Amino acid sequence: AQSVTQPDIHITVSEGASLELRCNYSYGATPYLFWYVQSPGQGLQLLLKYFSGDTLVQGIKGFEAEFKRSQSSFNLRKPSVHWSDAAEYFCAVLNSGGSNYKLTFGKGTLLTVNP
């Protein structure tokens, strides 16, 4: 069965610093990968997705992610963090095929941004 691991439960960075959130997946076929962000009490907003092609994908709010098949990773990066980026970030893999099109999520990484 597919799985997603986000090794860091909580990360704290200073505003203006760079950010990398880690994500490792386990999936037999070519994965469809996603990053979502959730602010407190809110729903999930799609940041970016990878289906195929260029392994470096650009998303909204200045985020990017790199797919590395050899490492089964899909890490999220941002060169300069803003205070408004404080939220919880979820990596997900789509179980596709047959009648199954459900997302499997990691446990999430909570990002705190210090002024």
Add this chain to the structure above:
Amino acid sequence: NAGVMQNPRHLVRRRGQEARLRCSPMKGHSHVYWYRQLPEEGLKFMVYLQKENIIDESGMPKERFSAEFPKEGPSILRIQQVVRGDSAAYFCASSPDRYTQYFGPGTRLTVL
């Protein structure tokens, strides 16, 4: 284009009552999914529906939970005889193509 709509945003029920959660997908989206978020378990898939059909309900508890997506109107997630363990955030997502899912703001269910 309006996003995925869910209502109510907050719902309080007493043990044994019924909870009905509604989801209106984005315009043009025919695929609807329900997920549940529990503090210790994270986000878990419950059910995938298309109009008038349940495609995959492998994540739904076998008892008390049901879902529908009628030809007209919103998708409904129904929980009968709620218990305290049903307290959670319930998210609906919709998709135009089964691949990219867009989430609503969620319904926070509290069972007293």
